[in-house]
Amino acid sequence: MRDCQSFFKPGGILSSILKNYEYRDAQLKMAEAVADALDRRKTLLVEAATGTGKTWAYLIPAILSGKKVIISTGTKTLQDQLYFNDLPFLSEFLPFRFKVGSGAIDYGAPFTFSMMKGKSNYLCLHRFEQSLQQPSFEGFEAESHFDIVQQWSTRTRTGDRAEISELPDNTPLWQEVSVKGEACLGAPCPSYDRCYITRMRQAAAASDIVIVNHHLFFADLALKEASYGEILPHYDAVVFDEAHLLEEVATQYFGISISSYRIDDFVYDAEREFRYIQTVEAGCFEQCKRILSASNRFFHSFRKGEERYRLKESDFSQDVLAAGSALSESLQRLKEKIGALRLKSESISHLCERIEGLTSDLQLFLTIDQEEQEYVYWTEKRKQAVFLYASPLDVSARLRERLFERKVPVILTSATLASQKGFDFVRRRLGIDAADSLGNGTATREMILSTPFDYEKQALLYLPTHLPTPSDRNFTSAISEEILRILEESKGRAFLLFTSWRNMEEVYRNLLGRLPYLLLKQGDQPKQALIEIFKRDVSSVLLGTTSFWQGVDVPGESLSCVIIDKLPFASPTDPLVAARVDSLTQKGEDPFLSFQVPSAVLALRQGIGRLIRTRDDRGLIAILDRRMTKKEYGKHFLSTLPPSRRTASFDEVRSFFSGLRLK
Ligand code: SF4
Numbered sequence: 001m002r003d004c005q006s007f008f009k010p011g012g013i014l015s016s017i018l019k020n021y022e023y024r025d026a027q028l029k030m031a032e033a034v035a036d037a038l039d040r041r042k043t044l045l046v047e048a049a050t051g052t053g054k055t056w057a058y059l060i061p062a063i064l065s066g067k068k069v070i071i072s073t074g075t076k077t078l079q080d081q082l083y084f085n086d087l088p089f090l091s092e093f094l095p096f097r098f099k100v101g102s103g104a105i106d107y108g109a110p111f112t113f114s115m116m117k118g119k120s121n122y123l124c125l126h127r128f129e130q131s132l133q134q135p136s137f138e139g140f141e142a143e144s145h146f147d148i149v150q151q152w153s154t155r156t157r158t159g160d161r162a163e164i165s166e167l168p169d170n171t172p173l174w175q176e177v178s179v180k181g182e183a184c185l186g187a188p189c190p191s192y193d194r195c196y197i198t199r200m201r202q203a204a205a206a207s208d209i210v211i212v213n214h215h216l217f218f219a220d221l222a223l224k225e226a227s228y229g230e231i232l233p234h235y236d237a238v239v240f241d242e243a244h245l246l247e248e249v250a251t252q253y254f255g256i257s258i259s260s261y262r263i264d265d266f267v268y269d270a271e272r273e274f275r276y277i278q279t280v281e282a283g284c285f286e287q288c289k290r291i292l293s294a295s296n297r298f299f300h301s302f303r304k305g306e307e308r309y310r311l312k313e314s315d316f317s318q319d320v321l322a323a324g325s326a327l328s329e330s331l332q333r334l335k336e337k338i339g340a341l342r343l344k345s346e347s348i349s350h351l352c353e354r355i356e357g358l359t360s361d362l363q364l365f366l367t368i369d370q371e372e373q374e375y376v377y378w379t380e381k382r383k384q385a386v387f388l389y390a391s392p393l394d395v396s397a398r399l400r401e402r403l404f405e406r407k408v409p410v411i412l413t414s415a416t417l418a419s420q421k422g423f424d425f426v427r428r429r430l431g432i433d434a435a436d437s438l439g440n441g442t443a444t445r446e447m448i449l450s451t452p453f454d455y456e457k458q459a460l461l462y463l464p465t466h467l468p469t470p471s472d473r474n475f476t477s478a479i480s481e482e483i484l485r486i487l488e489e490s491k492g493r494a495f496l497l498f499t500s501w502r503n504m505e506e507v508y509r510n511l512l513g514r515l516p517y518l519l520l521k522q523g524d525q526p527k528q529a530l531i532e533i534f535k536r537d538v539s540s541v542l543l544g545t546t547s548f549w550q551g552v553d554v555p556g557e558s559l560s561c562v563i564i565d566k567l568p569f570a571s572p573t574d575p576l577v578a579a580r581v582d583s584l585t586q587k588g589e590d591p592f593l594s595f596q597v598p599s600a601v602l603a604l605r606q607g608i609g610r611l612i613r614t615r616d617d618r619g620l621i622a623i624l625d626r627r628m629t630k631k632e633y634g635k636h637f638l639s640t641l642p643p644s645r646r647t648a649s650f651d652e653v654r655s656f657f658s659g660l661r662l663k
Contacts (some may be wrong), residue, residue, distance in 0.1 A: 003061075008024075029447070030449055031057040034046075034061040039065070042409055043432055043443055044412070045412050046449065049449070052452060063209065067236035068234070069236065070632065071212070073211070074244075080162070096516075113207050115212075120180065125191035128149070131177055141556070156196075159196025179196075182266070182354055188346040215249055218249050225398070239413070242551075244602055246430060247395060248510075257388060258362050258364075264295070273348065298326070307560075334355065364390060376391055377389070378579075399430050415603050420597070421598075455642040459642065461641065461647070462621065462648075462653050463629050467479060467626055476565075477510065483511065487517070495542050495610055496565075498539065498543065498565045507565070520543065527548070529604035552610050554613070558611065561619050562610050564624065568604055569599075
């Protein structure tokens with residue numbers, strides 16, 4: 001505790017090393033709570049509004065604790081920011097022996113830190129060397145990309161593709177030479193000692209602070225659960241930033257899936273391996289073709305009209321089951337053919353292990369059990385591929401057992417963790433025990449740190465009541481006109497958030513050619529490129545859906561207005577949402593109030609959070625969904641919004657913008 005004081009208090013260590021250091025009471029409170037949780041092995045939930053300075057409020061206590069701490073983020077952007085900005089700065093400037101008053105505090109040796117990303121970010125030396133000997137790509141573009149990778153491979157120390165900015169994001173060449181989870185040979189690999197994954201793991205094992213993302217963290221937890229090994233080194237504590245994303249990622253990793261993409265990928269790797277070995281008989285290649293045609297027949301059965309739908313027993317007719325069994329048999333047949341070759345090759349035996357994994361996951365779907373209460377089975381089409389999923393309805397019991405009951409301190413933080421009943425919702429979904437009133441008796445402690453911004457002065461919340469409800473067929477045309485008149489007052493500079501692609505496209509078409517500002521739309525360019533243009537071109541207007549509701553950080557005039565089309569309820573037809581709603585109903589709960597509203601409250605707060613990023617920001621939040629004020633449940637949303645002025649009057653919007661004196 002005393003350590004945190006000496007760092008954060010006015011006149012403390014941070015103020016001596018940072019010219020513009022600004023003391024924030026909430027930041028010190030959070031740092032002390034994090035230090036306490038690390039020390040007393042507690043679970044801590046902290047909602048820290050934007051501007052609290054939460055990153056350093058967990059990094060500094062984590063460093064001072066002397067424990068090995070995993071910091072897990074929801075996005076790669078934050079992961080990179082911690083690794084390339086915050087930690088190098090702290091490691092360079094933080095003194096490890098600092099004079100306070102008449103005494104001295106000794107913080108021990110400087111700390112070490114490293115970063116772990118998902119395997120596909122790294123160059124696989126084994127596959128790269130195979131490509132050098134026998135290139136399996138063609139064309140001028142692929143060759144020039146290969147040259148870039150080859151030159152970089154002679155100087156990289158990490159093998160992380162983020163180092164080669166000149167390599168396009170979507171180059172197929174990277175698929176050829178990067179690490180593929182299922183295809184990695186592990187310890188028997190001839191390049192194992194030089195392998196970047198091996199080195200990344202060694203660096204992580206030797207570091208005090210290890211930066212990962214939620215995907216990697218849960219991939220590790222799922223592997224450990226299945227006793228298939230581990231990815232992360234042993235750790236003493238874990239901090240989850242952007243913790244509002246945990247349930248979604250955990251659901252993905254505790255589930256099982258099989259897809260036409262996975263089969264194609266396996267066949268691609270098998271053929272590549274056969275070509276490399278050269279002594280393989282033609283029958284193996286023929287068998288690969290049979291696998292592909294069996295896969296086409298099986299997965300074609302799920303190519304119905306809808307993009308995503310819940311699977312029922314009736315979706316597995318006799319014909320579908322026969323196609324699935326044929327696929328399984330064709331895979332086994334290849335395994336027999338490979339076995340008959342009697343080759344002593346690690347790569348070849350690894351292919352056999354992959355066949356076992358594929359057939360056992362496929363089997364799960366061929367014996368689908370509708371009485372199953374724990375999983376929901378569903379399918380999704382993505383581009384040319386069909387995916388079948390078995391997703392857990394509730395991850396709380398597993399997280400409780402695997403994470404929160406392990407007596408390892410776990411800190412969860414985000415700008416949006418609490419819904420209308422505090423942390424009740426997130427605790428139930430994640431399997432965290434309730435805190436007692438003093439925060440001492442149980443292993444859980446909670447805190448909500450309110451915003452340091454003056455929302456009363458900085459923002460106006462516009463809740464028009466004259467628009468039709470979202471179910472009305474004139475809704476999108478009416479909101480398009482409303483958006484148009486708001487943008488005329490704000491002089492563009494707006495971020496438009498939609499709950500569906502359809503609404504976004506329709507509003508975009510309605511606005512096109514009617515505004516003297518650049519209109520940018522999700523999907524026209526990669527997300528980061530769009531955000532860069534939006535920042536540069538101050539009067540531009542950016543339209544986005546789900547992935548734009550969070551993680552967009554644009555301080556300043558470019559983002560002077562956030563307009564939200566409607567309350568972000570998850571689609572009730574989404575298979576996972578529908579199954580969770582059914583399950584709660586069966587348990588006698590009201591799924592709308594206990595699940596759908598709190599989820600939407602968190603999503604709405606994320607969207608609104610894009611507006612005010614600094615003390616100097618000013619702007620308007622417009623929510624064009626009249627249910628906010630007309631429906632009883634609207635009060636749940638209203639009670640969790642920032643304390644800005646609220647209005648239904650457009651005149652007030654006009655005078656608000658004229659008061660901002662936009663250029
Ligand atoms: S151990 Fe795996 S990732 Fe590393 S070089 Fe070998 S195959 Fe590639």
